[in-house]
Amino acid sequence: MAKFYDTILGxxxxxxxxxxxxxxxxxxxxxxxxxxHYDEITNKWKISFEEISLxxxxxxxxxxxxxxxxxxxxxxxxxxxxxxxxxxIEIPLIEVLKNMEISWVKVDKNKLKKLWEILKExxxxxxxxxxxxxxxEFNINSPKQVWEILFEKLELPKWKKTxxxxxxxxxxxxxxxxxxxxxxxILNYRHYKKLLSTYIDGILKILSxxxxxYTSYNQTVTTTGRLSxxxxxxxxxxxxxxxxxxxxxxxxxxxxWWKIMWFDYSQIEVRILAMMSRDDHLLEVFKNSGDIHxxxxxxxxxxxxxxxxxxxxxxxxxxxxxxxxxxxxxxxMINISVKQAxxxxxxxFLKYGEVKNFFNDIILNAEKNGFVExxxxxxxxxxxxxxxxxxxxxxxxxxxxxxxIQWTNxxxxxxxxxxxxxxxxxxxxPALSPQGRKGEKLKxxxxxxxxxxxxxxxxxxxxxxxxxxxxxxxxNILIKYxxxxxxxxKEEDLIDLKVDFSIWNSWKExx
DNA sequence: TAGGATTGCAA
DNA sequence: TATTGCAATCCTA
Numbered sequence: 001m002a003k004f005y006d007t008i009l010g011x012x013x014x015x016x017x018x019x020x021x022x023x024x025x026x027x028x029x030x031x032x033x034x035x036x037h038y039d040e041i042t043n044k045w046k047i048s049f050e051e052i053s054l055x056x057x058x059x060x061x062x063x064x065x066x067x068x069x070x071x072x073x074x075x076x077x078x079x080x081x082x083x084x085x086x087x088x089i090e091i092p093l094i095e096v097l098k099n100m101e102i103s104w105v106k107v108d109k110n111k112l113k114k115l116w117e118i119l120k121e122x123x124x125x126x127x128x129x130x131x132x133x134x135x136x137e138f139n140i141n142s143p144k145q146v147w148e149i150l151f152e153k154l155e156l157p158k159w160k161k162t163x164x165x166x167x168x169x170x171x172x173x174x175x176x177x178x179x180x181x182x183x184x185x186i187l188n189y190r191h192y193k194k195l196l197s198t199y200i201d202g203i204l205k206i207l208s209x210x211x212x213x214y215t216s217y218n219q220t221v222t223t224t225g226r227l228s229x230x231x232x233x234x235x236x237x238x239x240x241x242x243x244x245x246x247x248x249x250x251x252x253x254x255x256x257w258w259k260i261m262w263f264d265y266s267q268i269e270v271r272i273l274a275m276m277s278r279d280d281h282l283l284e285v286f287k288n289s290g291d292i293h294x295x296x297x298x299x300x301x302x303x304x305x306x307x308x309x310x311x312x313x314x315x316x317x318x319x320x321x322x323x324x325x326x327x328x329x330x331x332x333m334i335n336i337s338v339k340q341a342x343x344x345x346x347x348x349f350l351k352y353g354e355v356k357n358f359f360n361d362i363i364l365n366a367e368k369n370g371f372v373e374x375x376x377x378x379x380x381x382x383x384x385x386x387x388x389x390x391x392x393x394x395x396x397x398x399x400x401x402x403x404x405i406q407w408t409n410x411x412x413x414x415x416x417x418x419x420x421x422x423x424x425x426x427x428x429x430p431a432l433s434p435q436g437r438k439g440e441k442l443k444x445x446x447x448x449x450x451x452x453x454x455x456x457x458x459x460x461x462x463x464x465x466x467x468x469x470x471x472x473x474x475x476n477i478l479i480k481y482x483x484x485x486x487x488x489x490k491e492e493d494l495i496d497l498k499v500d501f502s503i504w505n506s507w508k509e510x511x
Numbered sequence: 512t513a514g515g516a517t518t519g520c521a522a
Numbered sequence: 523t524a525t526t527g528c529a530a531t532c533c534t535a
Contacts, residue, residue, distance in 0.1 A: 017526090142532055143517055162517075164533095169518060194519060197530055224526055226522085233528045236521035244520090323524035332523085394523090402525060409522095451522045451526090 005081065006094060007071040008220055013086045016380055017223030027067045030074060035063045084484060085378045089414050090219065096421040096446075097217045097227075103445040103457065104212040104254075105234070108506070111250040112200050118243065119196040126189040133182040140189055143168050156180055195238065199247050203232055212254075217449070224403060225378055225410035226451055235450045237507075251448075251507035257460050259503050261444075263470055264453040265413070266498040267292055269322050272408045275478075275495055276375060276487060279354035286495045292318055300347045317344050322405055324359070324398035359401045366400045374407035377486040412497070413452060415481055416474045420446060420454070423469055442466070448507075455507060467501060474499045 008021050020026075024035040041056045042049065049057065075081050131137045134154070138145045147166040150156045156176055160167040168186075176183035206213060218228045229235045237251070238244035253260050270292050274282035285295040297306045297314035306314070316334045325333070327342035334341075349356040366372050366385045373379050380403055385396040424446065427439040443459035444466055454474075458466060475497045482494065 139532080141518095141530085144532075164516070167517085190518080194530080198520075198528090202529075218527095222526060226526065228527050230528065233521085236519090236528065238520060320524065325524045328523045330524090391523095398524065406522095406525075453522085 004091070004094070005072065006091065007068055007075060009086060009090045009094075010071075010075040010080045010083075012220040013083050013090065013378075014080060016225060016378070017221075021220055023064065023067055023071070026071055027063075031067070031070060033067070035067060036060050085374075085376055085411070088481075088484065089376070089411060089418070092418045093219065093414050096417050097219065099421060100446055100449070101214060101216060103447050104208075104214045105447050106252050106254040106457070107203060107207055107211050107213055108250045108252045109204070109207060109211050111246075111252075112204055115243065115246055115250070116196065116200050116204075119192050119200065122192050123189060123196065126185055126192070130182060130185045130189060133185065140186060141193065146186065150176070150182070154180075154182070156183070192243070195244055195247065199238065203250075206232060215448075223380065224406045225374070225414075226406070227410075227449060234448050248507045253505060254445075254457050259458040259460075259463060259505060260507055261456040261458045261463065261466060261470075261503045262453060262501065262507070263455075263474060264500045265409075265474065266500050267318075268409055268412070268452050268497060269405050270318055271495055271497060272375070272405050272412075273322055273355060273358075275489060275493060276404060276408065277352075277355045277358035278489070278493055279352050279358070282352050282355065283493055283495060290498065296348070299351050300344070313344065317348055321345065321348055321355075322402060324401040362400050362404060363397050366396075372400045372403050373486060374404050374411055375487055375489075376408065376411045376481070376484050378407050378411060380407070409452065412477050413449070413454075415477050417446070417449065417454065419473045419477070419480075420470055423473060428465075458503070463503060467503075471499050471501055 007023075007026075011018075011021050011026060020029075024037065027033045027035050036056070036059060038060070039045070041052050041060055072081075080086070127140065130140060134149050136149075136153075138149055140146065144165060146168045150168065151158050151166055158166055159172040159175060160169075166172075170187065173183045173187045177187060203213060208214070213232060213234075215229050215234045216231055218230060221228050227235075238247055251260070270282075271286055273279075274286055281299060282292075285292050289295060293311050293314040294306065296318050297310055298304060300314075300317075301310075313334060313336070316330065320330050320333065325345075327338050327345055330336075330345060331338040331341035362372055363385070366382050370383055370385070371379045371381045382396050382400055384392050385400060387393045387396065424442045424444065427441055442462055442465070444462045445457045446454060447457050448455040454470070456466060456470070478494055478497060482489070
């Protein structure tokens with residue numbers, strides 16, 4: 001039993017993704033009791049807590065404690081506190097996330113300022129061109145004004161409607177940009193503007209005086225057991241393109257002589273699929289070559305030499321099948337005909353037959369029991385799996401198919417983070433300590449998690465010990481925690497997870 | 512000023 | 523006609 005407990009996490013485990021997990025919401029939901037709000041007692045923050053009457057302060061404080069206690073008692077009675085995922089993953093993770101949050105992330109302010117100058121210049125230029133093409137000035141950031149200009153004034157062909165007018169999203173503009181320069185320019189404008197507002201201004205705005213940012217990790221918002229990150233969201237920093245990719249160069253080690261180290265689970269979802277489905281052919285790939293894309297193509301098309309474009313298709317098929325994509329979706333995603341896409345998907349399931357059975361079983365079970373389950377027993381209720389509406393039913397089925405995989409992914413990563421944290425907190429033996437000091441802890445810090453990657457700020461001299469141990473911990477999670485499995489997996493089907501690694505002075509790496 | 516709608520970034 | 527998120531911006535109520 002952990003040293004501490006969290007009733008919100010208890011609630012989250014029961015019903016991941018349900019909004020309104022705050023104490024006052026739960027108190028209403030379960031005890032039909034409306035708590036006093038902080039807004040009320042402070043007259044909407046007009047007075048401070050010290051200024052309110054003792055009686056009100058007492059009631060407010062008492063409620064907080066008592067309702068938490070009642071919630072705990074309820075969860076104890078319902079045996080929620082004994083939930084394996086809660087006890088072994090979510091509760092221990094609290095401290096890990098705390099450590100990450102207080103470690104902060106150093107930012108290269110000058111780098112961002114330089115990017116700001118470049119982007120500002122580009123945007124200004126594009127604005128002029130767009131106004132010239134439109135023959136008037138308007139707000140390019142306003143979708144409404146954009147479609148008014150494009151479809152009403154310039155009479156470009158209309159593509160897609162929205163609730164309030166016409167869509168002018170990427171898909172539409174990309175189609176238009178084949179013939180109309182203005183569409184292409186607006187796309188460029190948006191791209192740069194996005195980088196400038198969200199990633200440059202957004203980060204500069206919240207930078208501390210010594211150039212650090214301190215993100216928050218939220219443990220109870222996603223329906224898939226993943227974490228989320230806010231203020232800033234460090235989980236959607238751009239990776240592509242010459243200028244967007246530059247942004248990652250701005251996340252640097254905290255001191256000049258420190259390094260940024262980056263670990264990433266390679267193709268983890270396909271590996272999980274192989275293991276959970278126990279598909280012999282898929283498992284074989286990972287036990288042998290490990291090159292899943294090459295293997296899929298060879299296997300599906302009974303062909304040895306493959307071209308770069310064929311490999312790209314194989315990669316897409318491997319990737320999208322996990323999400324239960326339709327032939328239509330796949331065709332759009334990689335720009336092939338629906339007919340072709342259908343053939344690829346059919347052949348995938350024909351060859352990897354157990355995968356098909358695995359997905360079918362998940363749906364059957366969900367229909368029967370109303371929930372799906374991860375490898376470690378994380379449950380999600382999908383009541384609408386039996387909906388009569390075919391659209392709703394289809395969506396539910398796609399969710400059901402994807403969730404066990406994505407959840408298991410999240411569980412693996414969380415377990416790895418807990419073990420990494422334990423490793424970093426434990427006093428090192430003199431032999432292992434980089435400086436040979438007795439009882440010393442590592443000084444490096446785990447700073448960022450992005451779903452299947454973890455990033456460290458590394459103290460000089462600790463590179464080797466971290467590289468070796470973090471990689472080992474991450475790759476061995478399934479073997480170490482097989483006792484928690486709720487699916488039966490044969491010992492020989494426990495495949496190795498693969499972790500890629502790189503080290504640099506900033507987050508931008510050889511990706 | 513709050514919140515819906517649109518858009519776009521990540522895994 | 524894949525999923526999960528967060529955030530900037532516009533614009534209406």
